[in-house]
Every structure is written in structure tokens, then in C-alpha cells.
Amino acid sequence: MSVSVADRVKAVETYIASYCAGDLDGIVSVFADNATVEDPVGTPLVIGKEAIRAFMARGVSMGAKLGLLGAIRCAGDYAAFPFAVTLELEGKPTRIEVIDVFRFDAEGKVVEMRAFFGAENITNA
Numbered sequence: 001m002s003v004s005v006a007d008r009v010k011a012v013e014t015y016i017a018s019y020c021a022g023d024l025d026g027i028v029s030v031f032a033d034n035a036t037v038e039d040p041v042g043t044p045l046v047i048g049k050e051a052i053r054a055f056m057a058r059g060v061s062m063g064a065k066l067g068l069l070g071a072i073r074c075a076g077d078y079a080a081f082p083f084a085v086t087l088e089l090e091g092k093p094t095r096i097e098v099i100d101v102f103r104f105d106a107e108g109k110v111v112e113m114r115a116f117f118g119a120e121n122i123t124n125a
Contacts, residue, residue: 003108008079009072011110012102016066016083019056027056030102032109039115040098062087069097077104097121 011030018026028049037046037055046055064087072081078101085096096117103112 002077003104003106005074007108008074008102008104011104011108012072012079012081015102015110016068019060019064019066022060024053024057024060027060028053030110031113032105032107032111035109035111035113037113037115039113040117041114059085059087062089078102079104092124095123 015027015030018024018029031049031052033049034047035049035052037052039046039055046052064085066083066085069082069084072079074080080099080101082097082099085098087094087096098115098117098121101112101114101116102110105111
């Protein structure tokens with residue numbers, strides 16, 4: 001059985017709101033125990049909730065904030081969403097435009113997260 005669009009949208013919204021609030025428990029709550037994160041695509045996988053928590057803690061500790069740049073798109077067991085990360089890097093305000101793709105399991109948990117962005121998507125804000 002596929003997870004509803006509403007459930008997938010809620011998971012994305014929870015992820016973004018939790019990240020902005022610095023709530024690691026909230027961030028990790030959307031992931032399945034055996035989830036993988038590839039952020040950005042082409043880098044080594046982060047595997048499992050504890051590793052994901054440690055990975056997300058780095059961005060949260062840097063004061064990174066996430067903001068949607070458009071609608072959340074759902075198809076099959078996936079949700080894709082464009083957003084911007086804003087933070088300070090090397091003393092400069094920085095903006096990274098990203099598209100994340102979440103794949104969900106039957107329980108509505110994210111089993112795979114892939115982040116699409118490159119150097120051309122990073123600017124000084």
C-alpha cells in the first residue's frame with residue numbers, strides 16, 4: 001500500500017520545520033531505522049538513524065535554515081521538493097538551492113533521501 005500524498009507532504013513539512021527549529025528528534029522522526037541519506041548525490045551514503053542524526057546535527061549546529069521554493073511534488077512512493085538552505089559559511093551569508101527526493105516505505109517513513117545540488121547552486125546571499 002502506498003503512503004498518501006498528505007502523509008508525504010506532512011513528512012516533508014515536519015523535516016523542514018524541525019530543521020529550522022534545530023530539533024534533531026523531529027528531523028530523525030521522519031526517517032526509517034535503516035534509511036539512507038546521499039547529500040549531495042555522489043557522496044558516500046549516510047546509513048541508519050544514528051548516522052543520519054550525526055549528519056543533520058552538523059548543519060543544525062551551523063545555524064542552517066531551510067525554506068521551500070515551490071510545491072512539494074508527489075509520485076509513487078516519492079516526494080520531491082525544491083528549497084533553499086541559508087547559513088553563514090566562512091563569515092559570509094550563503095544560500096544553497098537544493099532539490100531533495102524522499103522515498104517512503106509503507107509505514108510513511110523516509111527510506112531514502114537524495115539531495116541534488118552542485119557548486120553552481122551555492123551563492124553568497
